[in-house]
Amino acid sequence: EGYRAFTPDSLRPWLASLPALAARLGGSPQQWQISEVGDGNLNLVFLVDGTDGGVCVKQSLPYVRVVGESWPMPLERAWFEYQHAVVAGPHLAGLIPAPLHYDATLFASVVALLRPHRVLRGELLAGQRYPQAASAVAEFVARSAVHTSPLAQPLEAVAGQVAGFAANLALTRVTAELVFADPFEALPRNRWTSPQLDDTVAALRANAPLRAAVAELGHRFLTRREALLHGDLHTGSVMVSADDTRVIDAEFALYGPVGFDTGVFVANLLMAYFAQPGYSDSDAAHSGYADWLLEQVAVFWQHFARRYDALWAAHASGDAWPQRLFADADGQAAFAAGRARRLADIYQDTLGFAGAEIVRRITGFAHNADFERIADPALRARCEQAALALASELLLQPQAFGHIGAVLARAQAQA
Ligand code: ADP
Ligand code: MG
Ligand code: MG
Ligand code: MG
Missing domain, CATH: 3.30.200.20 (Phosphorylase Kinase; domain 1)
Structure with missing residues (x-):
């Protein structure tokens, strides 16, 4: 009307x-x-x-x-x-x-209007370095994760927001289907580099433990209402200038597990990295650009973890972890240990959601320009295959990645 x-x-x-x-x-x-x-x-x-x-x-x-x-x-x-x-x-x-x-x-x-900003994905494709981008996006997630949660807000305020964003059903359904179900079904909207990846895709679909790992993450996505998420935090949702970074396009916003946002961003940095052999004749290829991209995964995670911990400690005025119970020295130590456990939890979620995001971007409906711009299908398939190999490990053996450095090492070994 x-x-x-x-x-x-x-x-x-x-x-x-x-x-x-x-x-x-x-x-x-x-x-x-x-x-x-x-x-x-x-x-x-x-x-x-x-x-x-x-x-x-x-x-x-x-x-x-x-x-x-x-x-x-x-x-x-x-x-x-x-x-x-x-x-x-x-x-x-x-x-x-x-x-x-x-x-x-x-x-x-x-x-x-953001001026003179450009979309981060395009800048990464062009081999440009933005040293502050990964930590700015990490700051965005850390601040959202603490301040919109019951760690920092009264439960009544959080409940109102949870209810409001729970109505974002159409786009939540898009994620539930495109990320957590479609890649494992024969659907006309799925595509992949074919025939090169046909066997790989068939093997992914035949792998019940992998399907179960993704389904478990999908359940977490729909049930863990930890904080207000961006919901679509890929490198195309970030705009950068030389000294400024902004996150755009939050239409998928919902209350969900914090590790979904961190996982999607990590996955998109990793995919930019795995796409690099497809750009080996560019100037960037000769100046350690792939290594720089991979480093951004660590910069992102470490900034997120440090800031999430510090912001929680500084703004713990919500109904979760009531600070009046932790004022004494033992309580302070127990609170610090609780924060560390929570970060370990988000880290495990990050690995899994990153794996799921990589799988769906290579085998599902919506693909990434990083791989799509590689014109030679055989070369593209090799890049995608390496990314899928890491994704499977992230989904099936997350406990093998005790710290973010282990993810970088494994990515390097697979690439
Ligand atoms: P969609 O949900 O359709 O993906 P986006 O919010 O990502 O839409 O916006 C699409 C494009 O518009 C972005 O990739 C970027 O190029 C441009 N854009 C979006 N927001 C701004 C802004 N505030 N300032 C300048 N350009 C923008
Ligand atoms: Mg959008
Ligand atoms: Mg967009
Ligand atoms: Mg593709």
Whole structure:
């Protein structure tokens, strides 16, 4: 009722009718430069440059953009993305674009335009180094994980948010199916580098312990409501400039296990690494770029672990782990040990979810440009095969990876 998909021509007068946005853009509406850049799977995204400032308008379509009207998708996802910025935003200053406006009829959210930022995945494909990106994304996850959880909030506040995001059903179902089920079924929407990986895919599907490991993670994803997650934290959901990193595209937001966000990000760094033999004639290949990519996995995890521990210790005012019970010296030691156990738990989840994410990106519906851009299918298949080998180990023998260094060593051995 009243919904219409924007075009650059219809967006202009709409923006002009909203005084705060028009003032932010500056000048007259005719001077605003509008381009539609949606490069993702789902939505319309317009970048608007005014004479004074810029905005980014993201609007839901009633179907999956990459597929078309044959795959309908409810419009509400724009609201959940905006709501993520409202709920977690106060704790994420400088790590997400500022939310500016939401329209419930048009299912459109407006956030600050990021300039001169570029999408991290594309930058990694181009062999660029962003030394602060991995720790900034880790900071994003650590702050979200502590501040939106009952470690830092009264249970009533958390319960309200859990209930609100539990309604993000359409995209939660996308994850439940695409990540935790589809790769193990014969479905027309699945694809892989064929015929090179046919046997590998058949072996994955025939492996009941592997199916069970992924199913167990899927159960955890749907039942462990530890904190507000981003829900789609791949390298295409991160925008970077030389000195600034922002996380975008939180439309999959839900309460879930923290290790899902860390695992997806780790998986996407690992896939960038495993894709490197596909780019061996680039300049980056000669300057240790693959090693740098792999190092970012450790930078990410170590920053996350350090900050999660410190933020929890500093903001433990929620109903979980009530601090009045741990004020004495023994209590403090027990609290520190509890934090360490919790991090060990998130670490194990991270390994498993990383494995599941790698499997689904190589054998399921939505693939990564990292591998897709390797034109020679035989070369691409070798890169993907190596990534799948590590993924299987992460899923089947997570206890073999006692610390993040073991993951890096194993990745190097497989590549
Ligand atoms: P989708 O959900 O369809 O994947 P995204 O939120 O990822 O949409 O946005 C798609 C693209 O739009 C991004 O890859 C990026 O290039 C651009 N973009 C998104 N948000 C901003 C922003 N705030 N500033 C500048 N560009 C943006
Ligand atoms: Mg996106
Ligand atoms: Mg998206
Ligand atoms: Mg592929």
